[in-house]
Amino acid sequence: DIQMTQSPSSLSASVGDRVTITCWASQRIGTYVSWYQQRPGKAPKSLIYDASSLQSGVPSRFSGSGSGTDFTLTISSLQAEDFATYYCQQSHSSPLTFGGGTKVEIK
Amino acid sequence: EVQLVESGGGLGQPGGSLRLSCAASGFTFSSHWMHWVRQAPGKGLAWVSRINSDENIITYADSVKGRFTISRDNAKNTLYLQMDSLRAEDTAVYYCVRGPRYSFDYWGLGTLVTVSS
Numbered sequence: 001d002i003q004m005t006q007s008p009s010s011l012s013a014s015v016g017d018r019v020t021i022t023c024w025a026s027q028r029i030g031t032y033v034s035w036y037q038q039r040p041g042k043a044p045k046s047l048i049y050d051a052s053s054l055q056s057g058v059p060s061r062f063s064g065s066g067s068g069t070d071f072t073l074t075i076s077s078l079q080a081e082d083f084a085t086y087y088c089q090q091s092h093s094s095p096l097t098f099g100g101g102t103k104v105e106i107k
Numbered sequence: 108e109v110q111l112v113e114s115g116g117g118l119g120q121p122g123g124s125l126r127l128s129c130a131a132s133g134f135t136f137s138s139h140w141m142h143w144v145r146q147a148p149g150k151g152l153a154w155v156s157r158i159n160s161d162e163n164i165i166t167y168a169d170s171v172k173g174r175f176t177i178s179r180d181n182a183k184n185t186l187y188l189q190m191d192s193l194r195a196e197d198t199a200v201y202y203c204v205r206g207p208r209y210s211f212d213y214w215g216l217g218t219l220v221t222v223s224s
Contacts, residue, residue: 036152036211043215043216043217044144044152044202044211044214045214046214055212087152089152089211091209093209094166095166095168095169096142096154098151098152098153099151100151101152
């Protein structure tokens with residue numbers, strides 16, 4: 001199985017900050033990574049697929065990059081509604097696996 | 108608008124069974140892969156199972172293989188998860204999720220399954 005490791009597990013940031021979350025895969029997976037946002041008490045929401053493609057309706061302050069084993073989710077200017085937990089997921093092969101999550105909290 | 112509405116959650120006994128349903132609307136259900144993803148209380152996301160549009164490709168996480176069965180009724184736009192031999196560690200919110208094959212684009216609101224005597 002492909003293991004996905006996220007860092008950090010949590011971070012504190014202020015509105016307007018640039019935030020970067022990293023995800024590593026246990027083997028090379030091309031650009032087969034997706035990112036999801038989960039606000040407290042809510043269902044997850046899809047943000048990015050194929051490492052860098054934004055889902056329809058996702059604000060352009062979100063971006064993704066990477067290939068091989070190293071991937072990054074960046075929020076260019078953090079907004080109040082972005083305080084949530086973010087998960088990466090490998091979409092290379094079954095079983096589908098997620099990272100452990102990164103909780104973005106208000107500083 | 109894509110909508111996925113889960114039902115059938117609740118309290119299940121250890122060793123018992125529950126059947127989850129997911130009513131889909133707002134898209135051509137019969138053309139899409141569908142998945143179940145779960146989240147134990149206070150924990151992260153875990154993929155459970157997936158099924159393709161024709162029901163001829165079905166896969167499961169090792170943790171539920173042999174106990175859970177995914178199925179779909181394309182005429183009724185409904186996805187199912189039959190959960191047998193329930194264990195305490197199956198306690199989670201279960202999400203119905205639209206695919207593609209290896210990832211997820213639209214999520215339902217989830218239904219809570221609690222396994223306890």
